[in-house]
Amino acid sequence: MPLITYRKALNEAFAEELSRDESVFLMGEEVAEYNGAYKVTEGLWERFGSKRVIDTPISEAAFLGLGVGAAMMGLRPVVELMFWSFAYVGFDQIINNAGCVRYMSGGLINVPMVIRGPANGGTSVGATHSHTPENLIANTPGLKVVCPATPYDAKGLMIASIRDNDTVCFMENTLLYGTTGEVPEGSYTIPLGVADCKREGTDISFITYGRAVLTALEAAVILQAEHGISAEVIDLRSIRPLDEEAILNSVAKTHRVVLIDENKPFCGISSQIAATIAEKAFDELDAPILRVTALDAPAIYSMPLEKLQLPTPERIVNKALTLF
């Protein structure tokens, strides 16, 4: 299988779907002529033209809402947010319109749209550009949330998201765009709501998603090498729908769990998963459910300090060791 970047994997997913389905179009700031602020849509405007790959002015509320309306008419918009942080300008369109119109119409209307872009801290761009809104979005029944960690998952999940009949909020990561992995050529899908065990283990479960998967894997290597502890790493891949079964099975196997994500702790994704485990697998636990999340403060600019704000392998190892 070819070794390609996460960025390229997404790009291939768009090319596949643009070729396959006339109703798919890409839209966003700088996605066409500029090739995307992070080059995720590189070459697509040249190949598919201005009808299918569309540059917008800086008007997030308008083009997100346009996406909802077009999706109601049966098109399949893939709307890029240069940063997910900019979604806040168009939150009404995402939450009230994309999120609620199907319900309020008694199921008469679908919104088969993908809203995508990077949602991460860790790049010293300050608090307003470092939001991770997966928990905010997943709090709205009607919206789906996907956060892939690897190139393989990114491509398969993107194709599945574009074909999905509901609005999928697809959260990427600027720090992952350059990472590489093996990715099949051509089209394939990964169903939303299916987690992936990225490393098998017997002593403790790390439940995680997004870039934190890579951090958790590093921590697992350290735990094994330095402490003889075997950690299992479960990559959720999709936040809503959520693969509860994979979580509960892993907990039943290891009896210890640390939840790891780059989301904030308060009502973050880890809060929901902790509740799930407490409600459904309490008897399996040999120790409290612990979490390693982004520190509970706005993203700081200062470079060395920002590194401390996101989960590090060291923080995960230390947290895990307290359970033994």
Place this chain on the structure above:
Amino acid sequence: MTTTTPDSKEVAQAPINLAFTSELKIAALREMLRIRRFEQQALKFYNQGKMGGFLHLYIGQESVAVGAASFMNGHDEMITAYRDHGHALAVGMSMEECMAELFGKATGCSKGKGGSMHFFAPDKHYWGGHGIVAGQVPLGLGLAFALKYKNIPGCALCFLGDGAVNQGVVAESLNLASLWDLPIVFIIENNGYSMGTSLERSSAIADCLAERAAGFNMKWSVVNGSHFYELRATLHASMEEARTTLHPVLLEIKTYRYYGHSIADANHKKYRTAEEIEQYKKNHDPISCWQHQLIEEGILTESMLESIDRAAKEEAAASVAFAEASPWPEPSSIFTDIYSEVDSASDAGRTGVHFFSDLS
């Protein structure tokens, strides 16, 4: 940029420009040069990896912030977007605190918490530095509202880009400003591009953005940013109008940025031609235009210019030394400056749990 005519004699004879003393004319040049030299140093050290995130340079646009700040009367308030270094220096923030902020140091104007896009100095009537496009515009409205509410005889200066005008909140703000008679001057710094998108590709009416004000029953005008006399006269009149009549004004200032949108913008010679950039530098650079004007008037000599420039360069270099020598913020500072009540350990700040993780 379309026109190349220098400031007309008439504009130079406008009362506000007649009152413009030689010292103040030189001071304006000094301010513009300070901004340019500061940013050139910032660029050098950004490229050496000393700074994180984005660096949006103001080089090419200096006359705008300097012109506007020069009329601030102690009651006026200023706010802008992320291309904020020039405005910061123009209102009197020190190069040291600004450079240290870029370096992410504890001595920075925001203690290393905000970075390049987020400079603030409320004591100098400067309210940032805002990273979300057009996010500052309704805040500017709020500054004006507060001035009027408190009967303060000032106005708010609210800067935005040519791309920002297409955010919905700008239309909402223009309407409110006019409807409620708020003392605000909206200043569109039209540098022709929003990232890689030319005005022609972002605005349905591309040859005039200020005209949008007409739809809100608001006065507007368009000025060339490299004609400093004209710029000053217009800014002065608009600020006076806002202060005294409480009517808002919308200005569009034609200007240009030499560098990419940010230094990470590797495409900036693809969406515009090298000739276009050169043409502007050669014929419209606000600093050289003003220099020539002052030399022609016999106010400035080559040797004066050299010494002003040398001082600006030295000040910029010293600010780098200051930033380099400054300490990083303490890790514990991650959790300060979030809630005022917690920082002041008031009853409110000590009641209930405010934070849900610690550094361990």
